[in-house]
Amino acid sequence: MGSSALVIKVSNWPPVKGLVRKSFLFKGLVRRFIAGDTLDEALITAEDLASRGFGVSLDYLGENTSTADEANQAKATYIDMLERIASSSCASKTNISIKLTQCGLDIGRDFCVATLKEVLSRADQLGLFVRVDMEGSRYTEQTVDILAEVFEEHKNTGTVLQTYLYRTPKDVERLVGLGMRLRLVKGAYLEPTSVAYPKKADVDQSYRDLSQKLLDSGIYHGLATHDESIIAFVKDYVQKKGIDKSKAFEFQMLYGIRRDLQESLLKEGYNVRVYLPYGDQWYPYFTRRLAERPANVFFILKSLFKG
Numbered sequence: 001m002g003s004s005a006l007v008i009k010v011s012n013w014p015p016v017k018g019l020v021r022k023s024f025l026f027k028g029l030v031r032r033f034i035a036g037d038t039l040d041e042a043l044i045t046a047e048d049l050a051s052r053g054f055g056v057s058l059d060y061l062g063e064n065t066s067t068a069d070e071a072n073q074a075k076a077t078y079i080d081m082l083e084r085i086a087s088s089s090c091a092s093k094t095n096i097s098i099k100l101t102q103c104g105l106d107i108g109r110d111f112c113v114a115t116l117k118e119v120l121s122r123a124d125q126l127g128l129f130v131r132v133d134m135e136g137s138r139y140t141e142q143t144v145d146i147l148a149e150v151f152e153e154h155k156n157t158g159t160v161l162q163t164y165l166y167r168t169p170k171d172v173e174r175l176v177g178l179g180m181r182l183r184l185v186k187g188a189y190l191e192p193t194s195v196a197y198p199k200k201a202d203v204d205q206s207y208r209d210l211s212q213k214l215l216d217s218g219i220y221h222g223l224a225t226h227d228e229s230i231i232a233f234v235k236d237y238v239q240k241k242g243i244d245k246s247k248a249f250e251f252q253m254l255y256g257i258r259r260d261l262q263e264s265l266l267k268e269g270y271n272v273r274v275y276l277p278y279g280d281q282w283y284p285y286f287t288r289r290l291a292e293r294p295a296n297v298f299f300i301l302k303s304l305f306k307g
């Protein structure tokens with residue numbers, strides 16, 4: 001088992017979950033990645049980022065909803081986010097990222113599509129963009145299909161494709177063919193080798209290949225990574241092809257990760273969007289960030305052994 005897989009397994013162990021959730025010990029570490037518990041707190045950070053020239057994608061943390069009430073609650077929150085963004089000073093630089101499992105995908109496809117369409121209609125009225133995050137591979141097919149369907153009516157949306165999945169080149173072809181804006185990521189979930197490359201080198205190579213396809217498409221996409229070698233590759237490609245770095249695409253990075261790189265890319269004239277999560281359901285998001293950097297887990301284990 002790789003260290004990332006181990007981190008995800010251990011972090012789902014109830015005593016570890018309880019400790020990390022309750023202990024003040026982790027507050028600083030959590031706050032490094034999460035803007036706060038409330039929309040008010042998140043908007044303060046979003047406005048600050050936007051005033052410094054960054055784009056922002058606001059993410060209300062939470063994943064699978066299992067009842068219509070929960071999904072409706074998530075929908076109300078998404079609409080509230082859109083309305084609050086529209087009347088804030090960061091409106092022109094901010095969009096939202098949402099999850100189909102929060103919109104009730106586990107309850108049923110039709111229910112989820114209806115919820116999503118309500119959110120997209122409100123975003124349309126307000127002139128805002130909605131990004132649908134990509135979740136674990138059991139949702140990939142449905143997410144791609146649903147996005148293709150709603151895109152016919154709502155051009156203010158796009159989704160995320162993960163380069164660790166073998167299927168992604170076909171999904172890129174399909175969605176770019178529709179004219180959809182995509183965010184390209186390596187992928188953050190624990191996936192079996194039947195669907196995803198187990199080796200980082202293959203995931204990275206796929207990222208390079210697909211980023212070229214996106215850059216060649218003439219559509220404004222997001223290249224989301226903190227990987228300096230991939231960023232250097234993209235910069236080089238853009239320069240060689242004479243692609244306008246200030247208009248044609250954006251780099252995207254997570255709040256709290258490689259702030260130095262975020263700043264330097266902005267200074268060099270690239271568009272940089274920061275993915276800014278908030279909310280009290282931060283645990284799964286937080287553990288995925290730990291799994292990407294297992295060294296952070298050292299602190300958790302140390303405190304467990306101290307009792």
Ligand code: FDA
Pocket residue numbers: 132133134135160162185186187188189224225226227228252253254257258274275288289290292293
């Ligand atoms: P990689 O993991 O190779 O890291 C490259 C370097 O970045 C590391 O060497 C380190 O310096 C730094 N770094 C990366 N992660 C770190 C961490 N947690 N702590 C400290 N340093 C770290 N995934 C998904 O499945 N669905 C989605 O919808 C999204 N959405 C999304 C939006 C945005 C804006 C970003 C940037 C990422 C996502 N992801 C995602 C997560 C993505 O799939 C991936 O897990 C992370 O971006 C880490 O991969 P990198 O490309 O940064 O490379």
